Amino acid sequence: MTQHSNNVSSNNVGSDDFSGNRVSGSNAGSDNLDVVIVGGGAAGLNAALVLARARRRVALLDSGEPRNAPAVHMHGFLSRDGMPPADLRAAGRAEIERYGGDLIDGRVESVERIERLAGTVRGFVVRLAGGRALRARRIVMATGLRDELxxxxxxxxxxxxxxxxxxxxxxxxxxxxxxxxxxxxxxxxxxxxxxxxxxxxxxxxxxxxxxxxxxxxxxxxxxxxxxxxxxxxxxxxxxxxxxxxxxxxxxxxxxxxxxVPPRFIPNDALLTGLGCEKDAAGFVVTDASGRTSVPGVWAAGNVADPRAQVITAAGQGSAAAIALNGDLLEEDVDREVHDHRRALAVSP
CATH class of the missing domain: 3.50.50.60 (FAD/NAD(P)-binding domain)
Known part of the structure; x- marks a missing residue:
């Protein structure tokens, strides 16, 4: 993935973007989202599932290059032991669609922050190969790693x-x-x-x-x-x-x-392009929920934890989604309280 350096100002986005207003039904066709998840493995799929069930507007972006593609079966995943990895991905995608989440096949070229005054993060623009741009309030990176053999x-x-x-x-x-x-x-x-x-x-x-x-x-x-x-x-x-x-x-x-133990190389160009801190081992620093050092950005799965197996990555995706939804909730409530006070002030 390539991280572009061009900046995006808040003037590029309309005043009603990132409002957090939920619309029922599928998100299909909407480029203004609560959350964009980059990566279609277990971590990204589980994050998307939890957020879609929470009725957030969520899109999962999948380049179709899973790390475990060479493996015939996966193991150690309760109730899914022996399942081909492709079958797990297919089942996860079907579940996300059932709850109204968007699945977008494509490669992400850049993720850029949009800021308010005083550096407060307003949201993100995610640009895909081919030119499409998605706007989101929060980002989950589940881009995994590659095995250097x-x-x-x-x-x-x-x-x-x-x-x-x-x-x-x-x-x-x-x-x-x-x-x-x-x-x-x-x-x-x-x-x-x-x-x-x-x-x-x-x-x-x-x-x-x-x-x-x-x-x-x-x-x-x-x-x-x-x-x-x-x-x-x-x-x-x-x-x-x-x-x-x-x-x-x-x-x-x-x-x-x-x-043959490989050398683990995280697919973290998008994270480092956003300015996320890394540890001495070369992996992005996160807290227990997957929150990175950049406000509004979470990381889950092998991109932040090289030891995570499929079941672990799925759990990390779930934890990130729950923490991220709580973060969005705080923002929603603050805005609604502000609007409520304004409405009271102008009422007769």
Whole structure:
């Protein structure tokens, strides 16, 4: 996503925008909304569902590029264990539409703040590829992250099949099989020790990294073999299944599944373009509800929390929606009290 730097003044928006007046029925065709949610994964879908049920005017913008697209099934989601990720997305979209929420397929190019005097946030303009602009009182960013994988031949091609990243997501499915862990990231040591719970045959591929004496002792105590040297690529059998890990020196270590901890890169260009603060790990700072350092902007799911699984991201979307609705309520009440006092002042 590209964050444009052009500014938008309050003069670009009519005086009745961001009024918060709710209209019944679908939002279809309305570009003046209470909330725009960017991202159509579990976090964004659940935020949209809660807000639509709260009768807020909400639109969910989805570029159609889910992180878990390579995965055949998702796991660890109560009542949805084993469901294909695409089916969860389809079910969520249908539920949002049932409550009158808008679903807009497209890529967001920029999000810009509209300010009142003294820097008070009045709302946001969200611009999509193709030129359409949506105006909203609040924003939820649920744009996720991308997995940066090591440049090992075969890893990207088999990602989500027999090259995996999360033991809690996929460990049960490869239980009691020969498993390998490639040490491309520091998390690999923890993963190797953890995966011993699922298989008695775990191999730790050092991949050129230094393995400390303490780490070697832990691995040995868990019955995990260390293979030294650089990994050259993955070996695939005639049945299109992983057969082993090929070393740069020609050795092949038979394995049925390989875990590769990726480097997590948040899709946060829109958030940083708005000025949201980031922590030392490079992720946007939020409070427990997902509120960022920029007024009116919430973040939910992997864009702010790399550890969030599908069920966690969905919960974060719900929490953000409830907190955001409370924020809108305070604004609505303040405005209504002001209007009420004005009406009393002019009444005969």
């Amino acid at each position: 090591p440049a090992i031949p075969g890893v990207r091609e088999r990602w989500g099949r027999d090259v995996l990243h999360c033991p809690y997501c996929h460990g049960y499915e490869v239980a009691d099989q020969p498993i390998g862990v490639i040490a491309d990231q520091p998390l690999a040591l923890h993963q190797a020790l953890l995966l011993r719970q699922w298989s008695h045959d775990v191999v730790y591929f050092a991949h050129g990294a230094d393995v400390s004496a303490d780490a070697r002792e832990q691995l040995a105590a868990r019955g995990i073999r260390v293979v030294e040297g650089q990994v050259g690529g993955l070996v695939v059998g005639d049945d299109d299944r992983l057969a082993g890990v090929g070393m740069a020196d020609g050795r092949v270590v038979p394995r049925a599944a390989v875990f």
